[in-house]
Amino acid sequence: MSERLSPRKVKCRCGHSFVTTREVNYCFKCDSLVSYYTDREVRAMDREMKVEKFLYYTQRFFHRVFNPEKSITEQLLEEPRESLIFRSLRWMLTRIVK
Numbered sequence: 194m195s196e197r198l199s200p201r202k203v204k205c206r207c208g209h210s211f212v213t214t215r216e217v218n219y220c221f222k223c224d225s226l227v228s229y230y231t232d233r234e235v236r237a238m239d240r241e242m243k244v245e246k247f248l249y250y251t252q253r254f255f256h257r258v259f260n261p262e263k264s265i266t267e268q269l270l271e272e273p274r275e276s277l278i279f280r281s282l283r284w285m286l287t288r289i290v291k
Contacts, residue, residue: 197214198214198216198229200212200213201229203218203227203229204227206223206225207220207222207223209221209222209223213229215229216230270286
């Protein structure tokens, strides 16, 4: 939101139109939220974000699986996690490895 958007004419559901440079504004007539971006632009941004997330997590997965320095169990045992799932997994792995 730090970037300044170029002025664009947006139209509310009630029919009132006005020029805005913000991502979200309130309509002056009916006081409902009006978005700067169209639905098509929002879907395109969501799609780009999903692709970036997919690439990031697949890269992390392959790095974890094919890391030649340590096995997955060693990596899981040494990384401190606060989650209950990871604590129980670490507990089970210590019982299996011993």
